[in-house]
Amino acid sequence: MSDREGFREPLAEAVRSAERWLDGVRDGRIPPEADVEQVKDALGRALPDRGPAPVEVIRRMSAAIEPGLMRIHSPRFHGWVMGGAQPVALAADWLTSAWDQNNGLRSVTPGVAGAEELAAEWLLDLLGLPDTAEVGFVTGATVANVVGLTCGRDELLRRAGWDPGDGLAGSPRIRVLAGAERHGSVDSAAHLAGLGRARVIVADTQGRMLPNALREALADGDGPALVVLQAGNIHSGAFDPFPELIRIARDAGAWVHVDGAFGLWAAAAPGLRALTDGIDGADSWATDAHKTLSVPYDCGIAAVADPAALHGAMAQHAAYLASSADVADPSDRVPELSRRARGLTTYATLAQLGRLGVADLVQQLADAAAVIADGIRGIPGAEVLNQVVYTQVCASFGNDDRTRAVGAALLADGAALASPSTWQGRAVLRFSVSNWLTDTEEAGRTVAAVRRAVDAVG
Numbered sequence: 001m002s003d004r005e006g007f008r009e010p011l012a013e014a015v016r017s018a019e020r021w022l023d024g025v026r027d028g029r030i031p032p033e034a035d036v037e038q039v040k041d042a043l044g045r046a047l048p049d050r051g052p053a054p055v056e057v058i059r060r061m062s063a064a065i066e067p068g069l070m071r072i073h074s075p076r077f078h079g080w081v082m083g084g085a086q087p088v089a090l091a092a093d094w095l096t097s098a099w100d101q102n103n104g105l106r107s108v109t110p111g112v113a114g115a116e117e118l119a120a121e122w123l124l125d126l127l128g129l130p131d132t133a134e135v136g137f138v139t140g141a142t143v144a145n146v147v148g149l150t151c152g153r154d155e156l157l158r159r160a161g162w163d164p165g166d167g168l169a170g171s172p173r174i175r176v177l178a179g180a181e182r183h184g185s186v187d188s189a190a191h192l193a194g195l196g197r198a199r200v201i202v203a204d205t206q207g208r209m210l211p212n213a214l215r216e217a218l219a220d221g222d223g224p225a226l227v228v229l230q231a232g233n234i235h236s237g238a239f240d241p242f243p244e245l246i247r248i249a250r251d252a253g254a255w256v257h258v259d260g261a262f263g264l265w266a267a268a269a270p271g272l273r274a275l276t277d278g279i280d281g282a283d284s285w286a287t288d289a290h291k292t293l294s295v296p297y298d299c300g301i302a303a304v305a306d307p308a309a310l311h312g313a314m315a316q317h318a319a320y321l322a323s324s325a326d327v328a329d330p331s332d333r334v335p336e337l338s339r340r341a342r343g344l345t346t347y348a349t350l351a352q353l354g355r356l357g358v359a360d361l362v363q364q365l366a367d368a369a370a371v372i373a374d375g376i377r378g379i380p381g382a383e384v385l386n387q388v389v390y391t392q393v394c395a396s397f398g399n400d401d402r403t404r405a406v407g408a409a410l411l412a413d414g415a416a417l418a419s420p421s422t423w424q425g426r427a428v429l430r431f432s433v434s435n436w437l438t439d440t441e442e443a444g445r446t447v448a449a450v451r452r453a454v455d456a457v458g
């Protein structure tokens, strides 16, 4: 490139900086060394009258920020439910920025719209969802939950003879029913959709919604109902019993939404698929590509069985948005109009892994979780509290104080990281396996780090 515009140097500096960071992916210490205030000091707090050349900004920025980076991409990072980025996905993400397509209208940006449409078809196939459903690429499962609940809200209002365009004031009240161990984003989505607090349905010891409790709650009250189920509990990894719950919800005329941020991917692995049996009978689903599939942040996925319901809730209408009348545009499926072509990372990852590669990836994560669970069970005084059916392991190391102390010792050791939490009234250390690099060997290294932490606590 002739580079009159000056792209080459800052990009080359960014590549050098990225390589330095990525070199530490397997063995670098996991927790950040610097806190927010130290990073701001290092960056320099004052807005300059004029700054240095782009390459110099990138160099200084990298140097100041790197000490404050959490090594989320480490194969032994098991905090919260976070993924690492695969090489093909990271490269696709860089191209997404370089191409800088505003993927709202397919006729304007056919290149990236085409790749996203293929990725959407492949996702429906891999996740065992109806091939007539449509997919929107959003920032994460939180927004995918908002999409599902908003579509459900509008459809339920229409069925009750109310035009959603008239707003919620004076409309039939929609009841939201969700499990006791739903993710917090479900409450947030219900709030954003104007639906208020969810009625909480009792769950069993693994956090699975109890069918009888749902049946009773639906019978106790009337009006349209929106039932939110879960594929993959963040503590236990458990999946709701979909066939029975969906039958009960259907009998009551409810809209069924499934939060499957990381759990929906079980459908892609033959050995785990049974966990998601019956899930295709729901109306809408939320999942993430930036967790299990290990694409860079951010990429969430909203799928809705009835395309008309999706377009009705999401599409923007304006004369200047000249779309092809018969085919939906990307912006008809998400809350945004302008957005990056974030589905490209999913396209590239699925194109590389293929059907078998995705199956292997999901199975690998579950196998690694089983190794972590077995290893912890072998540590005197340690206990695994959940049935490990998928990628989540909740451990206790005696009483709550000792469990917290082991968590702190593990953080100080720096070779592995798990997040402290409270589950069913007890302090736990939660290990989530959702990174493409975590295999049974790395899981063994995690167990060794936990043993060191337990020894350190004494």
Ligand SMILES: *Cc1c(COP(=O)(O)O)cnc(C)c1O
Pocket: 081, 139, 140, 141, 142, 143, 183, 185, 232, 233, 234, 259, 260, 261, 262, 288, 300
């Ligand atoms: C992570 C997660 C979410 C929220 O997803 P984001 O991508 O963080 O918006 C919702 N539900 C479950 C079960 C999750 O694990």
